[in-house]
Amino acid sequence: MSHINRKKLNISIKRAYEDATPEDGYRVLVDRIWPRGRNKVTLKLDQWARDLAPSADLRKWFGHDPKRWEAFQERYRSELDAEEKREQIRRLLAEADDRSVTLIYGAKDEEHNQAIVLRDVLSHLYKG
Template sequence: MSNLGNKHSMISIRRAYEDPSEDDGYRVLVDRLWPRGRSKESLKLDHWARELAPTDELRKWFAHDPQHWEVFKQRYRSELTEVEKLRQMQLLLVNAAGRPITLVYGAKDEQHNQAVVLREVMSKLHLR
């Protein structure tokens, strides 16, 4: 979890298959695809930011293969520098209104997924 200071939101990540917590604050699904077997009610989302997920091409290439992790991080960070994606990240920070932000993802691998990269990018963006 990243502590971003005074009025800044903390950004954490949580699997879509874990129960939501009262401490999650503003919950945002960051997958392009809806997590299998999960209902809207069970996820308790505030927003679905599918536009911030990796492109289908990158997602399929990565296939959650840890051997592709370093290249995936570079390519995904590059995608996140697009003006529209930067605007979407800023909007999430604004909409959270100082509450913690929880980036929700469906992948089984808790260390090698897009939410890890997105949290890092958003944390740096927020500190500017």
């Protein structure tokens, strides 16, 4: 993916079960499935980027098994490298309009989830 040259973008991640704060900036849900027990009002989303989440097959294969983490990252990055996904990422960054971006995810595992991978991909794309 080519780099998007702008000022440095602040990208953070947050569980869907943590309260929204003004510092979150542009809030994007990056899960394919809506987080249980949460509603639109409490999530305070700017976007649900369902199509940027891992494919259903990849999500099911991974199952948040830490032993599959390295392979999951490689496979997910490969999915994100498709032209359609690159265009969706460009739109997401354009819609964020230089605001901080917070990637929202529902997984219990805070160390092995797609938001970590997507944050890394976005950070490498958005170099200043």
